[in-house]
Amino acid sequence: MIIENVSSNKVFDGWHKQYTHQSAVLNCNMRFAIYLPPQATNNQKVPVLYWLSGLTCTDENFMQKAGAQRIAAELGVAIVAPDTSPRGEDVADDEGYDLGKGAGFYVNATEAPWSRHYQMYDYIVKELPELIESTFPVNEQRSIAGHSMGGHGALTIAMLNPDRYQSMSAFSPISNPMNCPWGQKAFTAYLGKDKAFWRIHDASELMRQAKRFVPAKVDQGESDDFLTEQLKPEMLEAAAKASGYPLEINLHQGYDHSYYFISSFIEAHLRFHATHLNK
Amino acid sequence: MIIENVSSNKVFDGWHKQYTHQSAVLNCNMRFAIYLPPQATNNQKVPVLYWLSGLTCTDENFMQKAGAQRIAAELGVAIVAPDTSPRGEDVADDEGYDLGKGAGFYVNATEAPWSRHYQMYDYIVKELPELIESTFPVNEQRSIAGHSMGGHGALTIAMLNPDRYQSMSAFSPISNPMNCPWGQKAFTAYLGKDKAFWRIHDASELMRQAKRFVPAKVDQGESDDFLTEQLKPEMLEAAAKASGYPLEINLHQGYDHSYYFISSFIEAHLRFHATHLNK
Secondary structure, eight states: OOEEEEEEEEETTEEEEEEEEEETTTTEEEEEEEEEOGGGGTTOOEEEEEEEOOTTOOSHHHHHHSOOHHHHHHHTOEEEEEOSSOOSTTSOOOSSTTSBTTBOTTSBOOSTTTTTTOBHHHIIIIIHHHHHHHHSSEEEEEEEEEETHHHHHHHHHHHHOTTTOSOEEEESOOOOGGGSHHHHHHHHHHHOSOGGGTGGGOHHHHHHHOSSOOOEEEEEETTOTTIIIIIOHHHHHHHHHHHTOOEEEEEETTOOSSHHHHHHHHHHHHHHHHHHHTO | OOEEEEEEEEETTEEEEEEEEEETTTTEEEEEEEEEOGGGGTTOOEEEEEEEOOTTOOSHHHHHHSOOHHHHHHHTOEEEEEOSSOOSTTSOOOSSTTSBTTBOTTSBOOSTTTTTTOBHHHIIIIIHHHHHHHHSSEEEEEEEEEETHHHHHHHHHHHHOTTTOSOEEEESOOOOGGGSHHHHHHHHHHHOSOGGGTGGGOHHHHHHHOSSOOOEEEEEETTOTTIIIIIOHHHHHHHHHHHTOOEEEEEETTOOSSHHHHHHHHHHHHHHHHHHHTO
């Protein structure tokens, strides 16, 4: 697989780099970003945290705004930030910000016109890690985290693949997409009207049924404008109680849905993942 | 003076807020951002670091990308980030990114069509601090820092007002604008062709002639694309040697002109200013 480096910035003694590559799974050209901590340049393979972003984002939001590199450099963890959907002129799109480009929801679409490109689940679970692990000085220890739509993606992908991820975390995740407007719109478009196909991409459903556990941490701002209608962390918490899932969930007074919230608590997430990645 | 709050985000237990106000000096409506650390909400007045941004920036770049709030919250220092030029439909502009809107260069323009609005020096030195100090729980201890064009602004403004600023610092400043294309273009437009009027806005000229000193820290990336043609830190270093100016200047191998560089070293700048602000 050919990948092309399109930018490099030294940051906290490591390197932030953007690459483009032709994705066979998504059938289009994709860009991702990687932060390689200083440890990764010294013939040492480091573990990887995958970060899944929210609606309207690209690979850039987290890398520019979260302030994660300082802690990743200390802990010796690489961070990979993929884009949030397939991209390109021939890729189907929607007028809304919450469907189509920038809104892939980390599922494999089965419905027209989406199914030709929108296979984000396979991209995140298989194709991208294969590319990362064959290209960069990283080992096969993986964790996954995300924000909002990406929090939904991180939790569902880790729970569907408990052998592949050491830990999972989310900021302000869409916790129960089957029962909120964002999730219902996206799942209807990508997966069709039969809700039987929605359940395996609903974090609360998966957590309630879980038999095998991935250590999990969730943070949510109490002044988040999307809290009540779209995010519903109480559904995730209830599901965790029902199955005994090892979920650490914390609410934070005054914090909103923005990267100002993420930047305030990203250090705790990285330290949480590092304890599981470096076992 | 009426100011209007247009956004609020909790971050590291303090508040990032954006405000708009009618500027009498600039003759237009302006937006600025302030970070109020948690100490400022407890009936305690805190000192202020003014951050001047570079070409094309607004109040948002530093607040979103530098990762400064974590340290400001620890140190109890407020940060104010003004815009980089007057704004509005009736404000003169240029096709280039390096003149006009987003490129005020922190001088008082004397030449048409710029002089009607481009009075950024008076805005930064007088009008904005008066507004800040009469509105927020801050004291009159001030420091000033900036990046690129804003590094030029911070150094020149502090050296022209040594009684008003406790310390000054810059990332990748335009160190000798009289002798680089960015500075020559802007100074010719804003100040006219007579170079006698340029000298008081040239950091290297001011530092060479200085009799009174403001503690100064400058950091520069060695892989900065603008280093040789536009920034010329060697001119500043030579000026400091000539006058015995207390300038701490450091070059950093591999770092570029971006906020990835700033984020890597902003903690050292904030700690430097805090030692002078809290005397």
